[in-house]
Amino acid sequence: MIYDTRHNTRQTVLADDGRALPITTFEPEGEPRGVVLVVPAMATPSSFYSSFAAHLAARGRRAVTFDYRGTGSPAEMKAETADVDRWFADVRAILDVVADDAGDLPVTWIGHSLGGQMVPFVDHTRLASIITVTAGDGYWRRNQPGVRWLAPVMWRVIAPLAMRVAGYYPGRRLNLLGDVPSGAMRQWSRWCLHPEYLQVDHPEAPALFAEVKAPMMSLSFTDDELMSAESIQHLHDWYSSADIVRQRYTPAQLDGRHLGHHGFFRSAHADLWDELLEPWLAG
Template identity: 30%
Template sequence: MSGITTRSLTLEALDGYPLSALSIVPEQPKAAVLISSGTGFPKEFYRRFAEAGAARGYACLLYDYRGIAGSAPKRLRGFRASTVMWGKRDMPAAINAAIALAPGKPLFTAGHSVGGHLIGFCPNSDRARAHAFINVGSGYWGQHKPHYRPQVLFFWLVYGPACLAALGHIPAGGPWGGTALPKGVFTQWRRWCFNPRYYGGELDRLLPNWFARVRQPIRSWGMTDDPIATQAASETILRLYENAVSEEVWLSPGDLGQASVGHQGLFTRKGEAFWPQPYDWFDSQL
């Protein structure tokens, strides 16, 4: 892409852990966007979405959380990682790196799934001007669509525990479908997914956290055919950001000229007609 520079880099998390990252930067960026992945999605999954942003003048940064894809050690058994660590140690470093891509310009965030959750655990998320949530909802199994619940219960109660007993982690692919997951990520996530309030019931034990401090606007996009981030699940998460002005935008696959999109399709070619929407919203915040 003419005038756009793509570079692989290594970030240092707040505790020094090395994180794999990818920057996609136009010649004269008007702002920066930090793109935070869903659980088990490698940063490269979001590359086309980031390239669309760079073509609009946004310097985009993609990164892998510790234990995921390019930020995983050679051996996951015994590796210490959790979702809270992603928010408190990894995302802050990524925010600082994204800001450095467009010095003196505004920062925005775009989070897929857990990428929207982490804002509340991130001590410097207030450096962003606004947050775009894409398919962000709680993982509570009872808020998933009914047809999906047997599949997710099998993962939590049968497949996952068997993998931990045999391997010490969740392997890539198979019934899981994503990248390999560290044990601590799985066990923490599973505990929350059996709580109707998700981790809302644990926030007083997960201190410090900054959900109540978030005051930047949030616009949350969801798909009507997403079996995971349903409207009820979306509202569970947005309620945690009690002091932020938030709004929801719900799209059907037909709105994008597709038969199905689901939980991650907005970042594939199926979602290409959607890509301008977050960047249009960022433009309105400049």
């Protein structure tokens, strides 16, 4: 089924500090049977998820995408003062608007990487289901072996020097992650250097994670170049009160396809969106 982009709408959500936050809604042709909020990975623009959101809409669900504030041009990144906590607060406001607009429709949260970490910091009681994709904690010693040796150098040397020169973290030019505003990168670096990750700034995090009770599915892949099985398990163990189904796939189980950290959301793998996600989408 081909999705008609004329059904897309753009609106703004007002953050608690008055910032207007743009969101894009992909509406199905008929009445939606559910709503999906797509919460992006670090340094990943909302446009990356457009094909995925259109696919969801073509199958009868309203899908909403957005960018973290400060995501855009180098000039926008240089001017941005937000850290990751600010992003958490923004997403809280976005979810509230999406859930209000949903009315009686069930809302599914699909959190890619960082998007799977922030559920405890929003009003998760408004969620009917939660899906995390390649979401683990970011502590460097739990990274995949291929990047583990680089991580301390990245956080302690490369990122600080790059931000001092560029005024933001120019990950695309360095071919190390993507572009990130300096405030968010500094806080994320601090988390990634701490054994309990975001608990360095949020000692209350274990209690917040334990409050999440919506049914959850964790989707991950053995060829993820960033997140190890240990990292993914460590994060999801914090969701101690949620009923979690953990699904982890090898390339051999996916007809030899290598999905890595981002590949699941590429349109070449659209057949997997129905096969792996449909049973876990509310509505």
